[in-house]
Amino acid sequence: MQLNREHTSFGRHETFPLRFGWLPKSLLALGDSPELFEHPESAMRRLGVGRNMVNAIHYWLRVCGLVSFEDKPARITALGTALLGPEADPYLEDDATLWIIHWLIASNAELATGFFWFFNRFAAPRFTEADALSALSDFAAAELRLNRAATTLKSDISTLLRLYAAVPGRTDEHLDALLAPLGLIEADPEGGYRSPRAPRPFLPLVALEFAIAQRFAAEPDQPALSVRGLLYAEGDWAAPGAVFRLNEDGLMRHLDELLAAYPGRYELRDTAGLHQLYWLERDKRPEPLAVLNRYYR
Incomplete structure (x- = not known):
């Protein structure tokens, strides 16, 4: 929740935005087999995804704080149970759950530094992908004293935009833009994107x-x-x-x-x-x- 310049990370999502079924399905699978992610082949079969997606799911579970992989086997955290457990919202049906997942991602300065930076530091109400990449590069170099490859930072920006912004004409919206319903980033009809501050009366x-x-x-x-x-x-x-x-x-x-x-x-x-x-x-x-x-x- 607080930026620690000694502990940051970029591009750990394998360029895959968080998808709708990943969190509920993973928690259900881990409830049955806590050691699931220790065996990639088993995880691929159980979750119905490829190896890179297994790594991405592992990453998003950590970013949201729903599963702890510090000890073996993995365990669903108290937060994971309170948010997506059987007595909470196990099928991700409540809009409030999406807002809370958004907060968990955007406040995680250690594991999702690019996402933390965008929502907490990047204030441009209108921007292009190139604008955001340039600003993130400046932040990494000047404030974090890091020399990150442009491709790594670009993957954070593109993944973030695919997660939050529904772009007309893109065919993979139902897979990628899980958090687009929040309306926090929108495609600008004149080009680029918009992410203005607003009253947001529907925020739960x-x-x-x-x-x-x-x-x-x-x-x-x-x-x-x-x-x-x-x-x-x-x-x-x-x-x-x-x-x-x-x-x-x-x-x-x-x-x-x-x-x-x-x-x-x-x-x-x-x-x-x-x-x-x-x-x-x-x-x-x-x-x-x-x-x-x-x-x-």
Whole structure:
């Protein structure tokens, strides 16, 4: 969730965007065979994909934090169960789940650095693929002090655009553009793409609440988060407002909705000229998984 310049990665997805059935099908398969990804041939047969796609699925499961491969055999995490478990949304039917998956990808600065950069640092409301590639190259060289091959960075940009943007005339939309329904990146009729900040009234409250809970949980000693920090990525933290492409009015409207839904839990205050969101239940820290369990169950 916070950018660490010593731990970044690009192009680990084998140029395959996350596809619709990959996460539910993989969790179901891992529930039966936790060692599935230790045997690529078995994974290919069980998941019905080629070897490179098996590697891509492995990558996306890690990026979303749904499966831990640190120990053998792999295990479905508490997050994986809370989001896509049998009592949650096992078939990816709820629009809120897509928004939460988007947050998990775009806030993962370590495993999906290019995606984190795009949503938290790249602010151009209109751009071409070449514009984004040039800006990502500058970011990698100037801020990360990395010399990444242009082909690697280009694969991140092209994969991101295929995941988020439905392009008229492309025949593989049903496979690639899983997150296009969110409307965060759209093909520009005049050429290139658009990704403006907007009020986004259809953003599910649970997605914003989950993102804010993760931010509070990442800094357990902080009683408040600045509204500006929630709107813009400051101090290398992922910002819900930036990730969800909210403008200031949209963020404030959603925060008001959050306060109305949970009176006594959150409060907006102006302290020394700083607009902040406070967590009021000091004896109980925000629990992101509790947000999901309450919503899905």
